[in-house]
Amino acid sequence: MGEGMTDAAQIIPQEARQRVTAPLEQAWTLPPAAYFDDTLFNLEVENIFCQDWVCVARAEQLPNPGDYVCVDLVKQPIVVARDMQGELHALSTICLHRAMPVVTGTGNGTRFVCPYHHWTYELNGKLRSAPMMEGVADFEPSACSLPRLALEEWHGFIFVNMDTNATPLSPQLTGLEALTEAYEFENLEIAETIEFDSPWNWKILVENFMEAYHHIGPHQNTFEPIYPARQSSIPDNDGAPWSFLHMPGVPHTEGQTSSFPNLPDDRRDDLFAAVVFPTFLFAASNQTGAWYQLDPQGPGEMHLKIHALVHKDMAPHMDAQGRAELRAGLTHVHAEDITVNQGPWRGLQAPMTDQGRLSLYEKSIWHLNQFWAKRLGF
Numbered sequence: 001m002g003e004g005m006t007d008a009a010q011i012i013p014q015e016a017r018q019r020v021t022a023p024l025e026q027a028w029t030l031p032p033a034a035y036f037d038d039t040l041f042n043l044e045v046e047n048i049f050c051q052d053w054v055c056v057a058r059a060e061q062l063p064n065p066g067d068y069v070c071v072d073l074v075k076q077p078i079v080v081a082r083d084m085q086g087e088l089h090a091l092s093t094i095c096l097h098r099a100m101p102v103v104t105g106t107g108n109g110t111r112f113v114c115p116y117h118h119w120t121y122e123l124n125g126k127l128r129s130a131p132m133m134e135g136v137a138d139f140e141p142s143a144c145s146l147p148r149l150a151l152e153e154w155h156g157f158i159f160v161n162m163d164t165n166a167t168p169l170s171p172q173l174t175g176l177e178a179l180t181e182a183y184e185f186e187n188l189e190i191a192e193t194i195e196f197d198s199p200w201n202w203k204i205l206v207e208n209f210m211e212a213y214h215h216i217g218p219h220q221n222t223f224e225p226i227y228p229a230r231q232s233s234i235p236d237n238d239g240a241p242w243s244f245l246h247m248p249g250v251p252h253t254e255g256q257t258s259s260f261p262n263l264p265d266d267r268r269d270d271l272f273a274a275v276v277f278p279t280f281l282f283a284a285s286n287q288t289g290a291w292y293q294l295d296p297q298g299p300g301e302m303h304l305k306i307h308a309l310v311h312k313d314m315a316p317h318m319d320a321q322g323r324a325e326l327r328a329g330l331t332h333v334h335a336e337d338i339t340v341n342q343g344p345w346r347g348l349q350a351p352m353t354d355q356g357r358l359s360l361y362e363k364s365i366w367h368l369n370q371f372w373a374k375r376l377g378f
């Protein structure tokens with residue numbers, strides 16, 4: 001951080017920073033400004049969203065050559081495309097001419113044609129042609145390319161990183177992989193998706209997703225009887241950029257067939273939730289998985305897609321009723337969570353609000369806070 005530039009330490013007083021980075025037993029939550037301050041959000045964009053791995057798609061969303069999916073990485077619109085050789089590319093969609101997005105939405109095609117002046121790009125981002133540019137000095141279309149992002153596929157999840165020199169992701173996830181491999185994420189596919197505009201800070205949702213302490217609150221009649229808060233546990237992550245929440249269940253699945261043949265019997269009643277920081281959220285029971293795809297757009301703005309994932313052998317056999325039940329289940333639980341996202345979002349902006357103490361059942365929040373503090377340089 002250069003001389004004269006704002007850094008997080010100038011906005012968050014030293015005492016508040018020390019409360020965040022203290023060992024879990026002594027730790028406090030992030031200060032309220034971490035959730036609504038515009039400067040801190042811009043620092044998150046610069047130091048987290050421009051440098052960390054973000055999950056943007058599932059591989060089965062792009063099964064064929066020419067398939068593409070567009071997503072926004074905060075302010076950066078990107079496209080993930082499968083080229084004719086089957087290779088995946090992640091590219092900025094912004095035209096090299098006058099900044100028009102060359103593609104939006106999802107689809108299949110052999111090239112991207114900018115709607116403005118028809119500059120035409122290959123699926124790997126190379127500029128193939130630019131009409132009426134004769135006589136323009138030192139302009140060689142074949143030397144031009146849409147900016148690339150790093151891309152890694154992890155068990156069917158496609159992660160991208162705007163920092164092409166970033167440390168590869170998979171080696172950082174070996175600990176998480178060991179905890180989740182029985183679920184064979186690569187065999188899942190998206191069965192249903194529900195979408196929400198979520199006008200609150202993205203960290204509020206991540207925190208809520210990663211602790212079972214609140215089962216005794218909004219989920220007292222849904223999760224708490226099956227996955228009691230007090231049984232939940234969160235292993236150490238040794239400073240890696242992920243966290244894992246284990247929610248052992250009271251026996252309730254006897255006679256059910258599990259979607260995951262390699263899931264040990266003693267884990268069949270359990271639920272887990274996992275996060276790869278900053279925003280990859282995933283949960284699974286012995287039947288289905290849920291991927292929460294977050295797209296933060298500002299300190300208090302976020303679009304959320306909740307995808308229900310089922311085993312790929314099961315997906316073709318799902319009838320309309322099964323799908324409706326899947327949607328209803330996710331919608332119901334999320335409605336319970338919305339109340340405890342909206343409330344704190346309002347509360348955090350109240351002038352008399354300060355940091356709060358963390359329960360030991362909220363170790364994942366402490367993990368997030370250590371990640372956040374490290375990225376923001378304190």
Ligand code: FES
Pocket residue numbers: 095096097098099100114115116117118119
């Ligand atoms: S902005 Fe894309 S061709 Fe002009």
Ligand SMILES: [Fe+2]
Pocket residue numbers: 208209214219336337
């Ligand atoms: Fe919840």
